[in-house]
Amino acid sequence: MNIEGLDYNTQREKLVMPEYGREIQKMVDHAVGLPDKKERQICAETIIHLMESKNPLLQENNDYEQTLWDHLYLMSHKQLDIDWPFDVSEVEKILSKPQPLEHPSGGAHMRHYGRLIEQLFEQLKTMPEGEERDELVRLTANQMKRNLATWGHGSIDDEKVADDLARFTDGKIQIDLSSFRFDNTNSSAINEGKKGKRKK
Numbered sequence: 001m002n003i004e005g006l007d008y009n010t011q012r013e014k015l016v017m018p019e020y021g022r023e024i025q026k027m028v029d030h031a032v033g034l035p036d037k038k039e040r041q042i043c044a045e046t047i048i049h050l051m052e053s054k055n056p057l058l059q060e061n062n063d064y065e066q067t068l069w070d071h072l073y074l075m076s077h078k079q080l081d082i083d084w085p086f087d088v089s090e091v092e093k094i095l096s097k098p099q100p101l102e103h104p105s106g107g108a109h110m111r112h113y114g115r116l117i118e119q120l121f122e123q124l125k126t127m128p129e130g131e132e133r134d135e136l137v138r139l140t141a142n143q144m145k146r147n148l149a150t151w152g153h154g155s156i157d158d159e160k161v162a163d164d165l166a167r168f169t170d171g172k173i174q175i176d177l178s179s180f181r182f183d184n185t186n187s188s189a190i191n192e193g194k195k196g197k198r199k200k
Contacts, residue, residue: 016075020054021107041082048072059086063130113144113164121168137173141165142183 015025024047031043058064066086073080075086086105120140127133144161161182162190 017071018076020051024050024054025075028080032076032079037081040080044072044080044082051072113147116175117144124169125172137175141175144184
């Protein structure tokens with residue numbers, strides 16, 4: 001609904017620094033339009049004092065004065081012609097958005113197992129037969145089973161673990177389910193732990 005005569009924030013120009021409010025922005029716009037540089041300078045210094053009172057938390061920073069002048073420069077759309085007391089040449093960095101962080105599991109083909117298990121698969125492919133490899137197979141298979149239980153809300157399938165272990169090691173590791181013994185995995189405890197985390 002649009003009532004004639006009413007001024008809506010949604011219809012106004014977007015504020016560069018919303019924390020200072022629209023009145024401060026209007027003052028900055030007024031300062032930019034002043035014909036005399038001396039007047040602009042006085043007006044800018046007055047605005048800085050008002051900005052400081054609007055955002056007192058800035059004073060906790062050692063460089064808060066620089067920050068205020070940086071903000072004024074941005075609010076003026078870089079149009080305020082005054083003698084700046086600080087270097088404002090790199091102030092645009094304030095508004096630049098950081099690069100998105102890579103997801104920790106980025107590149108993992110099997111999210112239910114995770115990158116660590118993938119690395120173990122690669123290690124098992126090249127390991128010679130022997131006790132050391134057998135122990136790593138045991139540890140890997142049990143961790144796979146725990147991960148599956150967590151990912152599948154408690155669902156555990158020994159055959160899937162054996163199948164995946166063989167598939168992702170290019171057939172180098174084959175476990176015999178008739179003799180291989182998994183550690184005891186309490187699926188109900190896993191589910192209870194997950195419920196507890198959601199409640200916090």
